[in-house]
Amino acid sequence: MSVSVDKSEPATVATDYRPTPARRPRRSGVHRGEAWWALAMLVPTLVGLGVFSLWPIFQTLYYSFTTWGAFGGHEWSGLENYRSLLSDSELLQALLNTVIFTAVTLSSVPLAIVVAALLNRPGMRGLAVYRTLYFLPVVTLPASVALMWKLLLSGDYGIVNWLLSLLHIDGPYWLSNPSTAIYALAAVSVWSSVGYNMVILLAGIQTIPRDYYEAAELDGAGKIRQFMAITVPLLTPSIFFVTVITVINSLQAFDLVFLMIGVNNPALDHSQTIVYLFYKTGFIDHDGGYAAAIAFVLMLAILVFTAFQFRLQKRWVHYV
Amino acid sequence: MSRAESVVPSSRRPRDKGSHSRRSSNVIPHVVLCVGAVLMVGPFVWEVLTSFKTFAASIHVPPVLVPNPFDWHNYLTVFQTLPFGSLFLNTVLMTLARTAGQVIFCSLSGYAFARLRFPCRGLLFGLFLSVLMVPSQMFLIPQYQIIQHLGLLNTVAGLSLPGMFSAFGTFLMRQFFMQLPVEMEEAARLDGANPWQTFWHVMLPLSRPGMLALGILVAIWSWNDLLWPLVVNTDPAKMPLSAGLASLQGEHLTNYPVLMAGALLASLPLIVAFIVFQRHLIQGIASTGIKG
Numbered sequence: 376m377s378v379s380v381d382k383s384e385p386a387t388v389a390t391d392y393r394p395t396p397a398r399r400p401r402r403s404g405v406h407r408g409e410a411w412w413a414l415a416m417l418v419p420t421l422v423g424l425g426v427f428s429l430w431p432i433f434q435t436l437y438y439s440f441t442t443w444g445a446f447g448g449h450e451w452s453g454l455e456n457y458r459s460l461l462s463d464s465e466l467l468q469a470l471l472n473t474v475i476f477t478a479v480t481l482s483s484v485p486l487a488i489v490v491a492a493l494l495n496r497p498g499m500r501g502l503a504v505y506r507t508l509y510f511l512p513v514v515t516l517p518a519s520v521a522l523m524w525k526l527l528l529s530g531d532y533g534i535v536n537w538l539l540s541l542l543h544i545d546g547p548y549w550l551s552n553p554s555t556a557i558y559a560l561a562a563v564s565v566w567s568s569v570g571y572n573m574v575i576l577l578a579g580i581q582t583i584p585r586d587y588y589e590a591a592e593l594d595g596a597g598k599i600r601q602f603m604a605i606t607v608p609l610l611t612p613s614i615f616f617v618t619v620i621t622v623i624n625s626l627q628a629f630d631l632v633f634l635m636i637g638v639n640n641p642a643l644d645h646s647q648t649i650v651y652l653f654y655k656t657g658f659i660d661h662d663g664g665y666a667a668a669i670a671f672v673l674m675l676a677i678l679v680f681t682a683f684q685f686r687l688q689k690r691w692v693h694y695v
Numbered sequence: 696m697s698r699a700e701s702v703v704p705s706s707r708r709p710r711d712k713g714s715h716s717r718r719s720s721n722v723i724p725h726v727v728l729c730v731g732a733v734l735m736v737g738p739f740v741w742e743v744l745t746s747f748k749t750f751a752a753s754i755h756v757p758p759v760l761v762p763n764p765f766d767w768h769n770y771l772t773v774f775q776t777l778p779f780g781s782l783f784l785n786t787v788l789m790t791l792a793r794t795a796g797q798v799i800f801c802s803l804s805g806y807a808f809a810r811l812r813f814p815c816r817g818l819l820f821g822l823f824l825s826v827l828m829v830p831s832q833m834f835l836i837p838q839y840q841i842i843q844h845l846g847l848l849n850t851v852a853g854l855s856l857p858g859m860f861s862a863f864g865t866f867l868m869r870q871f872f873m874q875l876p877v878e879m880e881e882a883a884r885l886d887g888a889n890p891w892q893t894f895w896h897v898m899l900p901l902s903r904p905g906m907l908a909l910g911i912l913v914a915i916w917s918w919n920d921l922l923w924p925l926v927v928n929t930d931p932a933k934m935p936l937s938a939g940l941a942s943l944q945g946e947h948l949t950n951y952p953v954l955m956a957g958a959l960l961a962s963l964p965l966i967v968a969f970i971v972f973q974r975h976l977i978q979g980i981a982s983t984g985i986k987g
Contacts, residue, residue, distance in 0.1 A: 410813035412890035417819075420804035423860025428826045431837035438836060490731060493724040500721075501728075507973060508732045511739065514969040514976075516919055518940035519958035523742040526951050532754040534741060570735070571980070578981035627830055630921045634941055650922070653832055658926050663836050670832045677830055 438667035449664055456668035466669065468644055469652040470676070472557050476648060477625035479561030480568060484617055487572035492606050494573075495580045506577070509570035521634030524563045525550065550635055556642035560631045568624075572617045579613030580606065611692040619684055626677050629654065649673045746770070746955035753951045769956040777943050777957065778932050786935040789854045789924075790917040796859025797913045798906050805868025806894050810880065820869075826862040831922075839926050849930040858917060864909050871905030872898065908979030911972055918965045936961040 439456055441449040460466055490509065494502050512520060527535050528549040536546030549559040583606065591601050607614075629650040636646050638659075647655070649669060657666025745753050746769055747762040773779055807813070808820055838857050847853030875898065883893045924938040931942055943957050969976060 409811050409890055413807040413811035413813040413816075415891075416803040416807040416811070416894070419800040420860050420865055421819075423800065423857075424823070424826060424862055426841065427838055427857040427860060428829070428834050428862065429822070431834040432826075432829055434837040435833050435835075490728065493728055496721055496724055498721060499724065501725075503973075505728050505732060506977070507970065509735050510969070510977075511735060511966065514915055514919075514965050515739075516937055516940070516958070516962040516965065517921055518937050518944075519742075519962035522940070522944065522954050522958040523738045526745060526753075526955065527738055527741060532756050532758070534758050537756060537758055566735070566738075569731075574977055574980050623830075627832065633921065633925070634944070650832055653835075654922065654925070657836055658839075667836060670830070670835070674830055674833055678828070681828075 435667045435670055438664050439671050441664040441667075443662055443664045445661075452664070456665050459665070460668055460672060465644065466649075466652060466672075469647050469649050470672075472646055473626055473628065473648045473676075475557050476561045476564065476628055477622055479558060480564045480625040480628075481618065481621055483565040483568045483572055484614065484621060486565070487569050487576050487617070488607070488610065488614065490569065490573045491576040491580050492602055494577060497585070506570075506574065509573055511570065512567040513571045515567070517630035518634055520563065520567055521631055524559075524566075525635055528559055551640055551642050553642040553645035556636060556640070556646035560628075560635060560646060563631055563635070564625065564628065568621060572621065575617050576610065576613050579610050583609045608693050612694055615684070615688050615692045619681060622680055622684065623677055626673065626680065649676070742955045742959055745951055746959050748952050750950055750952055754949070766952065769952040770960070772950075772953045773943070773957040773960060776953070777939055779939075779957075779960070781932050782934060782936045782939040782961075785851055785854065785933060786918060786937070788851045789858075789935055790914050792851070792855035793858040793917045794910050794913045796855070797861050797864045798910045800859065801861055801864030801868045801909060802899070802902065802906060803894075804865045805870075806872050806898060808865065808869040809872035810898075811890055823862045823865055827866060835922070835926060838923075842927050847927075849928050849933040851933070853927050854924055854933075854935065858913075858920070858923070861913075864913065867909050868902070868905055871902055875901050904975070904978075907972075907975050911976045912979055914968070915965065915976075 438449065440451060440453055442452040442455060443449045490505075493499070494505060527533050530536060530546070530548030530551070533546075533549075535549070539546040547555050549555050587605050587609075588601055591605060596604065627650050628648045632646060632648050632651040633654070636643055638655075640646075650673065653666050653669045653673065656662050656669060744760070744762055747765050747767070748759065748769075749762075749764070749766045752759045752762060808816065808823075834857070842848055842853040842856065845853070845856075847856065879897050879901075880893055883897045888896070918935075919937060920935075921937045921941075924935050925941075928934045928938065931939060934942070940957055940961050944954060
């Protein structure tokens with residue numbers, strides 16, 4: 376994007392325009408007052424984002440240094456909230472839960488790579504049908520996803536435990552057992568993100584020229600070898616992108632905890648995510664100051680994780 | 696960040712039908728994909744089957760596969776328990792307002808960033824990008840306070856308002872406008888059209904695919920949004936479906952047939968819309984990598 380404003384060019388309209396083939400201006404006929412038009416077109420978004428996004432960032436930052444009273448009102452308390460955060464075992468546990476949730480959800484990426492690679496095979500039929508089926512969970516209301524999985528994972532009459540019982544395995548109460556709950560949530564998260572990741576990866580995989588595979592085949596490389604030596608390396612930019620987005624989204628997980636675990640669940644401490652803790656603190660306990668500090672920690676966590684991935688990408692992402 | 700890099704020209708799609716690797720059989724891939732598809736669709740099938748079961752059949756062990764008798768009453772119970780009509784209406788209105796807002800406002804701002812020259816353009820755009828990086832939870836408490844001050848708690852307007860503006864949408868539309876050819880626009884300008892006329896008569900008709908992609912992404916995000924509705928709406932009659940279903944769960948703790956019927960009804964409109972607009976949605980996601 377080059378924005379060269381040619382000051383020498385007269386800011387006039389079409390009337391005295393003469394084509395100068397020798398020096399073709401990049402943008403001819405600059406309209407007088409273009410900046411005013413731009414301002415007019417930007418105003419709704421500028422005002423909207425200013426009020427609902429930009430200002431709230433600073434306000435939240437400010438709140439994170441305040442203590443909220445039980446009857447409204449808040450007062451400056453410096454680093455008090457952050458000091459409490461450091462020794463808040465509930466928050467540390469929530470951070471750990473979120474990291475586990477994110478790590479497990481990331482397994483949707485390799486799964487999606489395999490699905491995309493299979494769909495991209497020459498002569499493969501039914502691509503549109505498979506894609507629709509795999510994508511279905513992505514467009515399904517989270518409340519609906521949560522309810523259907525609650526039924527499937529139910530300890531007493533869930534079909535998952537029934538299937539396990541056929542193998543003589545005594546399935547746990549997945550969602551109320553503190554040692555399984557977060558993994559059960561993450562498994563549902565994998566299920567609902569495979570299709571989304573697959574669509575992005577498929578778009579990437581389709582740009583790999585077929586010739587590469589044919590050349591490899593002539594050299595006697597098997598399918599697995601082709602996948603590892605051609606598909607995966609050439610797909611790394613898409614894989615990187617999908618990984619970054621999956622991490623950002625997983626670190627902000629809320630819906631599944633709210634819908635599948637709930638306030639009275641004995642496993643809540645071991646399955647609540649940072650955002651759930653933020654919601655509970657800010658909007659159920661009405662402790663806005665502390666909630667703001669949690670939100671700030673979340674933002675930092677996202678920044679750190681994302682920056683880390685961008686640093687690591689040099690080691691494994693190949694841009695052609 | 697890499698959002699821009701992942702814009703993939705879909706025309707460059709080598710599909711050599713007669714390629715020699717075609718000889719290799721696709722049976723095993725189909726088996727693997729079918730197993731995967733069963734895992735993906737199985738829960739939906741179970742949801743549908745359960746929604747027609749009697750309560751006793753739904754908690755029977757071993758599981759009853761086909762509902763017998765077919766019980767339609769669960770769907771009636773949903774309507775009797777929840778103000779389903781108003782939940783549905785709230786969801787539709789909120790989705791329409793956010794979608795229309797973002798498509799209109801983001802087209803305008805995206806065009807300004809893509810094609811108009813004005814002071815501090817780079818700085819302003821950088822500001823937009825930085826908002827894009829911040830998790831939405833950072834906005835939530837002040838947004839709630841603003842909606843409260845405006846007296847819009849428990850209204851559809853309050854539900855919709857903050858979601859009508861978007862840094863991401865602006866970014867998406869800017870990318871879209873930038874890849875359109877400049878020639879027609881220049882011709883319009885030479886004919887004396889001002890930036891608004893150029894935008895309205897020349898660029899807007901060309902940008903329909905971009906607006907459609909943005910619109911679909913925003914619609915999905917709106918329909919499924921849960922956290923914001925939970926925060927601003929506590930009155931069940933003013934909730935959208937996403938939050939309303941959660942309260943159905945409270946009342947019918949384990950009445951799974953009713954819960955499944957409600958869940959199915961609430962997610963069906965978006966699933967149908969997805970199947971209709973599938974091509975545009977897939978393209979939108981493949982080129983932006985964002986589901987909204």
